[in-house]
Amino acid sequence: MQRTIEDITAELIRLPKQDRLEIVRFLLFLDNRSSDADETDIAWEHEIAERVLAVEEGTAKGIDYDEALKKIDERFAS
Secondary structure, eight states: OOOOOOHHHHHHHHHHHHHHHHHHHHHHHHHTTOOOOOHHHHHHHHHHHHHHHHHTTTTTOOOOOHHEEEHHHHHHHO
């Protein structure tokens, strides 16, 4: 029986943080192997790596979900 993305996501959420970060690194590694990566891809990979490092070091600053949605609404209001 083939697993759905929802099943896989639910399983990933239950993993310890360190295991989830290792999976992210692995997935980024797979994407980095592409020979057609352009400057945008490289910039995003760098940004993601910096954010993962901030989480690992405990220096990442999160905000409340409702506050994040409010900021998004304010930024993209017509």
